[in-house]
Amino acid sequence: MPAMALLSGAIETLINQVLSFDPDSQQRLEKLNHACLSVFIEGVPNGITLHFADKVEVSIENDAFEALEQNLAAQHCCIKTQLAVLPELKETSQLTRLIQQKKLYLEGDINVAQQASALFKELDIDWEEQLAKYTGDVFAHQAFSTAHRLFDSLTEFATKGQRIAANAVVEEKELAAHKLAVLHFCDEVSDLRNDVERFEVRLAQLESHIS
Amino acid sequence: MSDHQSVDKTLPAQGQQTTTDFGYKQVDKSSKASMVAGVFDSVAAKYDVMNDVMSMGVHRLWKRYTVDCAAVRKGQHVLDLAGGTGDLAAKFSRRVGPTGSVTLADINLSMLKVGRDKLRDQGLIQNLEYVQADAEALPFADNTFDLVTMAFGLRNVTEKQNALNSIFRVLKPGGRLLVLEFSKPTLEPVSKIYDWYSFHVLPKMGELVANDSESYQYLAESIRMHPDQETLKEMFEKAGFENCDYQNLTSGIVALHRGYKF
Numbered sequence: 111m112p113a114m115a116l117l118s119g120a121i122e123t124l125i126n127q128v129l130s131f132d133p134d135s136q137q138r139l140e141k142l143n144h145a146c147l148s149v150f151i152e153g154v155p156n157g158i159t160l161h162f163a164d165k166v167e168v169s170i171e172n173d174a175f176e177a178l179e180q181n182l183a184a185q186h187c188c189i190k191t192q193l194a195v196l197p198e199l200k201e202t203s204q205l206t207r208l209i210q211q212k213k214l215y216l217e218g219d220i221n222v223a224q225q226a227s228a229l230f231k232e233l234d235i236d237w238e239e240q241l242a243k244y245t246g247d248v249f250a251h252q253a254f255s256t257a258h259r260l261f262d263s264l265t266e267f268a269t270k271g272q273r274i275a276a277n278a279v280v281e282e283k284e285l286a287a288h289k290l291a292v293l294h295f296c297d298e299v300s301d302l303r304n305d306v307e308r309f310e311v312r313l314a315q316l317e318s319h320i321s
Numbered sequence: 322m323s324d325h326q327s328v329d330k331t332l333p334a335q336g337q338q339t340t341t342d343f344g345y346k347q348v349d350k351s352s353k354a355s356m357v358a359g360v361f362d363s364v365a366a367k368y369d370v371m372n373d374v375m376s377m378g379v380h381r382l383w384k385r386y387t388v389d390c391a392a393v394r395k396g397q398h399v400l401d402l403a404g405g406t407g408d409l410a411a412k413f414s415r416r417v418g419p420t421g422s423v424t425l426a427d428i429n430l431s432m433l434k435v436g437r438d439k440l441r442d443q444g445l446i447q448n449l450e451y452v453q454a455d456a457e458a459l460p461f462a463d464n465t466f467d468l469v470t471m472a473f474g475l476r477n478v479t480e481k482q483n484a485l486n487s488i489f490r491v492l493k494p495g496g497r498l499l500v501l502e503f504s505k506p507t508l509e510p511v512s513k514i515y516d517w518y519s520f521h522v523l524p525k526m527g528e529l530v531a532n533d534s535e536s537y538q539y540l541a542e543s544i545r546m547h548p549d550q551e552t553l554k555e556m557f558e559k560a561g562f563e564n565c566d567y568q569n570l571t572s573g574i575v576a577l578h579r580g581y582k583f
């Protein structure tokens with residue numbers, strides 16, 4: 111129980127901190143105009159409710175989805191879904207499809223779900239600027255260019271590594287077949303399939319002649 | 322800020338006790354309120370800082386848990402009694418929205434002013450009202466609120482049963498009361514450490530941070546004099562509350578009592 115309070119407190123702090131990094135999020139928050147969104151994940155005992163005001167309040171729901179959906183106030187939207195589906199909710203155009211596929215149960219005001227989704231999806235955070243607040247511009251700039259360079263080198267290294275590993279497996283260690291050999295093999299299999307089909311037809315013709 | 326200071330306290334009936342506890346001291350009932358007022362006048366400015374320091378931030382979790390248990394909905398009317406610097410009121414204000422209302426009531430003007438300034442600084446204005454009031458004689462009509470909360474306030478009240486009766490009156494049928502208050506630890510080792518902390522560390526911290534060890538000595542003593550979990554539950558029932566229960570938090574250092582008016 112206070113463990114749940116700790117969890118909701120941590121989620122609340124995280125959400126508000128992230129929103130505070132994007133000055134435009136306040137405007138999107140205002141659009142939500144004191145709405146609230148309850149989210150239930152299948153298999154998780156408690157849902158959480160996000161109350162959108164000047165900041166976001168997060169509370170743990172003691173009621174189940176089925177109880178809550180019975181008496182929803184205006185501007186309250188209640189959704190139930192699976193953990194794996196959560197990232198798909200960012201695409202508001204997908205909501206109807208998910209509902210049809212029974213991957214999402216939604217009760218109440220769908221606009222709330224769409225605006226809440228936009229609140230997070232449209233986040234535009236200048237992380238370098240955020241770091242600069244604590245470390246100064248020069249350090250933040252250097253840290254970010256180093257990080258970019260490091261990221262580029264790592265990506266290059268990973269791509270190269272993949273190529274080298276593929277070569278090693280195919281050419282040197284001969285653990286796997288070469289791409290061309292695989293294609294050739296596929297062609298041969300398909301020729302054989304055709305031969306077999308032709309043979310089956312002729313066999314059937316011969317049978318009908320005899321009888 | 323409305324000023325509804327209570328005036329209808331009756332004189333004690335013959336044979337009724339005329340003294341009450343103020344920490345470990347016995348004082349005249351008529352003087353407890355002003356002595357409590359003295360304590361909170363003196364701690365008001367440093368109250369929030371001291372709460373964080375003394376409880377190592379855990380009071381925030383206890384309060385958050387209380388607000389979650391309240392499960393208020395948009396448009397409801399909430400009374401945060403003995404609300405002090407408004408931690409609970411701020412959370413309720415965001416949750417009930419502009420169609421609901423939150424009344425922050427406290428007997429002490431200094432605490433109420435600190436609370437009002439804090440909430441205004443957070444931009445919370447539209448659905449909040451501030452009322453100076455005594456919990457024993459609430460200046461509200463019968464059946465006004467969907468929810469009343471009282472966090473760490475009840476043990477300071479002179480006649481706790483009067484306060485519970487008064488709260489019952491102002492609650493709407495179907496409404497509920499949540500009282501968050503220090504209680505009796507359920508585990509012996511916790512109790513020992515807690516006693517040592519309260520009587521040796523707390524007053525010293527009070528001295529150091531708020532330059533006021535006496536108020537924090539009172540805090541520790543008043544906690545020990547407060548009714549335990551079961552006694553408080555019985556007091557709820559005596560006031561007319563139904564479906565009463567309580568939940569121990571942090572091994573009973575604090576308990577959250579809940580009762581409904583049907």
Ligand SMILES: C[S@@+](CC[C@H](N)C(=O)[O-])C[C@H]1O[C@@H](n2cnc3c(N)ncnc32)[C@H](O)[C@@H]1O
Pocket residue numbers: 357361402403404405406407408426427428429432454455456457471472473474475477478479
């Ligand atoms: C320890 S503070 C709690 C403040 C706040 N609820 C919190 O949890 O931070 C206790 C409050 O109870 C108030 N109080 C004491 N006696 C009271 C009474 N009879 N009626 C209303 N409030 C009272 C005090 O003025 C003080 O603000």
